[in-house]
Amino acid sequence: MTTTELDKKLEEIVARRPRLLVKLISIVKKDFDARITEYLQQTGYKDFKIGDMVLLVNISPQGTINNELAKKARITKQAMSKVVKNLEAMGFIYTRKHETDNRATVIFLSDKGKQLVIDVSGAVQEITAFYTNIIGEQDAEQLREILFRLVEGIFPSATDAKSSSSAPQEHNSGDQ
DSSP states (O other), rough: OOHHHHHHHHHHHHGGGOOOHHHHHHHHHHHHHHHHHHHHHHOOTTTOGGGGGGHTTTTTTTOOOOOHHHHHHOOOOHHHHHHHHHHTTTEEEEEOOSSSSSTTTEEEOOOHHHHHHHHHHHHHHHHHHHHHHOOOOOOOOHHHHHHHHHHHHHGGSSSOOGTTSSSSHHHHHHOO
């Protein structure tokens, strides 16, 4: 290819950038994370890292086995172990050995962790309302349904099979 042809191809790519799905999703994710981080700072969770939220929101009320939690959070077992240590030291979770499998650890939310999840859920609802105000209720519901189907297609275990026929409620999704 000549320089002129390369320049023309590059200009075509650059012209498409503002509407690239990956760019749009990235911008919304960064905005969402910034809003949640600001909320956490304002409500006293100054040392909490937004990246650790993926671990907390995947812990079931009955506890979750460490390997299953790593899979749900889509992080390695080693990375998960580090996050678990940090969150346990900060008092957001506690762990117990599995009753029948000595190799497994079950992770539970502490009262402090439960309160954080509840507090963040309120912030998520506020942010969702802010976004819905921009695009409208119908488009927000359609976006939620489209993203749910996309996630279901690329990572089925991230969606609850019982609710896959309808759009998830915002306060239940929690995956950030």
